[in-house]
Amino acid sequence: MIKKVLVTGADGFIGSHLVEALLDDGYKVKAFVYYNSFNSWGWLDTLPKEKLKQIEVFSGDIRDPNGVREAMKGIDIVFHLAALIAIPFSYHSPDSYVDTNIKGTLNVLQAARDLGTERILVTSTSEVYGTAQYVPIDELHPYQGQSPYSATKIGADRLAESFYRSFNMPITIVRPFNTFGPRQSARAVIPTIITQLLSGETEIKLGSLTPTRDFNFVKDTVQGFIEIAKCDNTIGEEINIATQDEISIGRLAEELIKQINPEAKIICDDQRLRPDKSEVNRLLGSNEKIKRLTGWSPSHTFEEGIKETVEWFKEEGNLQRYKSDIYNI
Template sequence: MQVLVTGGAGFIGSNLAEGFLDAGHRVVVLDNLDPYYDLGIKEHNLEVCHEAGDDHFEFVEGSTTDEELVDEVVASNDVDVIFHQASKAGVRTSVEHPKAYNESNIDGIVTVLEAAADHGVDRVVNASSSSVYGVPEYLPYDEDHPNHPKSPYAVTKLAAEHYCNVYDDLRDLSTVNLRYFTVYGPRMRPNMAISNFVSRCLNGEPPIIYGDGEQTRDFTFIDDVVEANRTLLETSDADGESMNVGSNDNISIRELAEYIVAETGADVDIVHEEAKDADARHTHADVSKAGELIDYEPTTDIREGVSKFIDWYEANREWYEPLVRNS
């Protein structure tokens, strides 16, 4: 199939692109190489895709807000399915720069949907987020939970979902929204709890927890996210749906830090600093809907996944660590 992955130089997008290439599909990545973190990581991600795909892989540098470019990429490549991963990331940063997030994340999805509808794309799979739920009225979150986004980032993710639903209804374009719950794993971006904790512990520095550490997260291993997206190349059962993609488990940030300290053998004490604005207190996914529609079943729990990430980090430390520490 002809697959377009927007934001395909990033962590999740590059893992999707690599997986599709390994399965024999032709993949085009569109990415503006936003320097939100050290671009060396994104450049490495693209090298991995080139190695996986050879002449079945193409990289186009540019933004999803560039209407002419997006239209040309979709039309000239006869794209079958678009996996829209491109968006400006970061809950905390969005509080400081809401207009930038609005432009990137909302204008971007509309441009992609327009091009998809105009050129007969079979499906757009949109990367949404657990942040659309906001403060939990109950846990685990199911898809019927009220949406009360608490940051500009979360607002843009919810708006993108609504745009997908509108295009599904009005333009006869199949769309699916996947609500990711804190994705982690090899090549993950540096400014996240797991990558920060592991990097600091391996360098004899204490992990820093913002707040009391009793906040909990549903962490999702990247391989499970790739499998959920891969399934949507084939099944038609999910048309017009939004669904959670999580681990069906959660862990407190304090427990996570303690586990990483133990696994790395670091002789350090955990440090606490003031909590950050807009951070969610708890997340926990009910993934039964994804199980019913796309046979989604998470395979990696947080402790197993963290151990895998530590092993990968140590094996790739020479190139990865300087970029993490520089971000």
Template structure:
């Protein structure tokens, strides 16, 4: 298969690109290399994918530095693709509060560029990275896909708008499109400004984990390998076309308990530090993945504790290159 992965040097996009290459598909990875965090992590991801493609049984890999706001570039790349995995987007709830317009430009207009290119080409399916941030304040938990979508941040609003455009294009233009609503994805090469990477890096260096708020907020953290499996399923089935689908762990945990899990594994004598919680941060997230189970056969393999243990092991093995970039961000 010829696969285009936008945001292909990023965290989830990089894992998708690597997996596709290892399974023999030809991948083009498009990424703007925006310095939201240390670009060394993205550069390492590109090298991992290039090394994966060197195997005799692997597929080809090409990296293209460019922006989804460049409609001509997007059109050229989409025209050669059979599947498009749209992972590109400006990330971060807090930063979206200070600069909402750029989130609209990248996450909404950039997605429209891709959708327009896809409907003009012979694309078999567009799979977009949406977010649990589309739900906003919970009226009930766990969130199912029928829960009202009332995002409380510009980031969440931009992901909802992009997702809704994709579903509308599926209805009006018969473009196969699926929006996957990710719930706080983590794992190897994750962004350094996430709770788990912060907790692990601080504990590794003998520094107390910092908890924002009182720590009673809960999250449904999803291990990246489970997210990859959900995406892979969409190469085989059109059952979810035109739909938005939750991808989570079905497990959730209080932030202070998560900090304790990490601390107790690495440096049990450390005390916690507390700081002010940001208003745009969600209070609780918890995914109902029944729809993904029915449509995609999705069954997450990792509990939060299992996934965190795997990440800590990976961190220790890759500390030499990863930790300096985490601490610099």
């Protein structure tokens, strides 16, 4: 039986890749995109026309319970990715993060409860752990709200847990570590470095170089979502999607500079620095649980993912979508 799935945040970076992967796997896909008067479907607009014709697009606002409920009617599986994710923007606009990340998730959960939705996957983030207290970070690691963004994601996760425990709902909390790849926003570090280099900049502006991150290539991240959705043993669980490997921002930048323009150098841009107590200094995730429950493991090396990402940015028209000369928060 072909499953009908809804992807919220389908117009975004990971969401658009998930839509593509679900179509390739034979699912019937409904894409929840953020309503706007430009009739823009975000990154979905860049998909081949033959794929777009297979997608049912629903324009709405995750903060609106009525629209969310309408979008979820007749849906078997919900992949809930819609969220505000930029950490610097959460410093001065935390209300919008509460409304989108917490209340938006509540809207999905309430509708799923009323409609009897078969499976709900709620997207978390490795940022809920804060700086690693031990490594690799497994799903039992303590939570720490080191930014308003991470605090709202902790709140959304705990709401999801409460609906699982209170109403026996088929919920899984999916926790990707740092995903990268084609179409990623310039607010993330890898596109920030690549776009500056490809635009001819010789002084690459970055924040702190010492933090480490566990980078997932986006195609592996979305396959993790799909494998989790296929497995009944993941219901009621919180599951990392991680490579169990780490690299510092400084080393990452040096590798990209070596590949694209060895003459470039790194300079510190103070506006890109997080407040000291807010910076997450180390993220290295455990992937033992997802491997044990689903058999998933990364299919791409970090080097393969970086190569594909750089090549995408080099394609005509892609780099023009980015404003590499300004700090994108």
